[in-house]
Amino acid sequence: MQADIVIKNGFIIDGTEQERFKGNVYIKDGRIAAITQTDFELDSGWEAREVIDANWNIVSPGFIDSHTHSDLMLLWNRQHAAGLCQGITTEILGQDGLSYAPLSQDNLQMYYKFLSGLNGSPDIPLDWSSVHQFRMKFDGTVAINTAYQVPHGALRLETVGFEDVPLIGNHLARAKDILDQGLKEGAVAFSTGLSYYPNSFSDTEEMVELCKTVAANDSVYVTHIRTVFRDAYIDPVLESIEIAERSGAKLHFSHYRTDIPKGGQVYQIMKDIDAAHERGVSVSLELYPYPSGSGYIVIFMPLWSAVGGRDAMLERLADPKQRQRLCEGIEQNTLPVRGYFTHLPKNPQYIGRAFIDVAEERGQSVADLLCDLLLEEDLQVGFHDSAKAIFETDEGWDRFNKDCLELLSRPYYMVGSDSIPVGRNPHPRGFGTYPRLLRFCREYGYRLETMINRMSKVPADRFGLTDRGQLKVGYAADVVIFDKDRVTDTATYQLSRSAPIGISHVLVNGQVAVRNEKVTSVFAGRALSRG
Secondary structure, X not given: OEEEEEEEEEEEOOOOOOOOEEEEEEEEOOEEEEXXXXXXXXOOOOEEEEEEEOOOOEEEEOEEEOOEOOOOHHHHOOOOHHHHOOOEEEEEEOHHHOOOOOOOXXXXXXXXXXXXXXXXXXXXXXXXXXXXXXXXOXXXXXXXXXXXXXXXXXXXXXXXXXXXXXXXXXXXXXXHHHHXXXXXXXOOEEEEEOOOOOHHHOOHHHHHHHHHHHHHOOOEEEEEOOOXXXXXXXXXXXXXXXXXXXXXXXXXXXXXXXXXXXXXXXXXXXXXXXXXXXXXXXXXXXXXXXXXXXXXXXXXXXXXXXXXXXXXXXXXXXXXXXXXXXXXXHHHOOOOXXXXXXXXXXXXXXXXXXXXXXXXXXXXXXXXXXXXXXXXXXXXXXXXXXXOOOOOOHHHHHHHHHHHHHHHOOOOEEEOOOEOOOOOOOOOHHHHHHHHHXXXXXXXXXXXXXXXXXXXXXXXXXXXXXXXXXXXXXXXXXXXXXXXXXXXXXXXXXXXXXXXXXXXXXXXXXXXXXXXXXXXXXXXXXXXXXX
C-alpha cells in the first residue's frame, strides 16, 4: 500500500488518555490511513513518498486552541508561526463576542476600527457579510485550521446598534434568526464577553433568549463572564450557570483559572461550577498557564461612554468638559494596578512600559493618560497587566502552576491561549501556552496522556469537530511530534515573541507545516464546521 507520509518510530499518544505505545502512523490524502503498533521501522506491505523518523519522540494529535483572537491578523500573517510552532493545528475564532460576521458593510467598517486595539487593523479587504463568507476567507488560504463562533456583538449591532437599550420584541426575534443562520452556516458556538461593548449593554434575560436558539442547534454558549455591572453586583459565574440552565444551552467558560490574589483557591473558584456539573449542566472551561491577562484599553472606559460606538467615544474623549467624568469612570472600572502597554502604533516609545510610570513622566493621572492615548491612537491601544514580577517568590509561581494542573485534572477542562497577536511585545501566552504546559508535565510529574487529551480531544468533542482531536484511522492528519524531555516555552513578559523549542514537526491535514522546528510556508488549513 502507498502512503504519502509515514511517521515511524514514535511513542504514540492518541488523544484518548490511553497509555502511549510504540508505533507508526500512515498518512494518505490528508487523513490517517493506518496506525500500527510495532518496533519495526516500517510495516511490510507499505511504501511511502516521505518517511519522518520520530526518533522515539511523542507523536500526538494536533493541538486545538480553544480561545484565540487571530480573526484578522491570521488573514494578514497567513503563516501564523506563533501558533504552528506550539503544535497548534486548529484555532477557534470569534471569541468574547468580538468579531466580524455577520455584519453589514457599515457596521463591519465601524467595528473593524473599534476593535483595532484588540485584533489589529491589517490592510485586508473587508469583503464579507455572512458567517459563511467570513469562514471561507480562511479555507485553504492559511496555515492552520479554523472554526468560528457567532459573536454577540454582531447580533446587537445588526439589530439595535451600538446603543444601551434592551434587545426585545422584533429586534430580539431578528437577532435570534441571525444567530440561527450563523450556526447553520457552520459556526461551532455562540460567544459573548459581557465585559465588552456593545455586549455589556445586555441583561440576563437577553442572554437566556439568545441561548434558547443555541440549545435548539445543540451548540455551545461561550462566555467571558461579566465584569461590567450597573446599579447592583451580580455573581457572574452564577449568572452564566443560570443562563445555561434556563435556556438548555451547553456552557463554556473562557480563560477561567486562579490568579494572583486567588492562588491556591481552586475549590473556591470552582465550587459553583462543579456543583452545576454534578446536577447535570453541560459545562466546560479552558485556561492558559499565566496568572495575568491582556486586552485593549477600551474595556476600561465607563459603560455610558461607549453608547453610539467608535465615533461617539472619540468625541467624548476630545471634549474637555467630559474628561473628569471619563477619568472617574475609568478609575472605578477594572483598571490593573500595574498595566503595561503592548500596542501603540503612534507612540511606540511607551511599549513595554507601565501605565503608572508613563503617567508620572507626563505629569498626569493614569486615567487621564489613557484618555489622551485612546484619542491620539484612535482607540488602538493594547496592554497586558503585571508584566514584571507577578509573584514575589518562586513559591507563588509554583502554587499557580499547580492550580492550573489541578484544574486540568477535570475532564471538562481544556486549553486556550487567548492569544492577541498584535503589538511589538504582546502577552507571552500567544507564543508559549502549549509548550509551557508540556513542560509542566515534566517538571510536576503530570500525566502527559491527560494533558494531550485536554489539548486535543476535549475541545474537538466540545465544539463538534468530529474528525479532529485524535490519532485515529479516518481522521484528519493533524499531527505533532515533540521531545517530551526537551520541549519548553521561551517567551517571557519582557520578550514574548520567542519561539518554543522541542516541537520538531507539525502536520496540518497531512501536509508538513513545521519541519525541524521551522515553518514551511504551506497553507493547508481548512475552515471547519460543527458535526
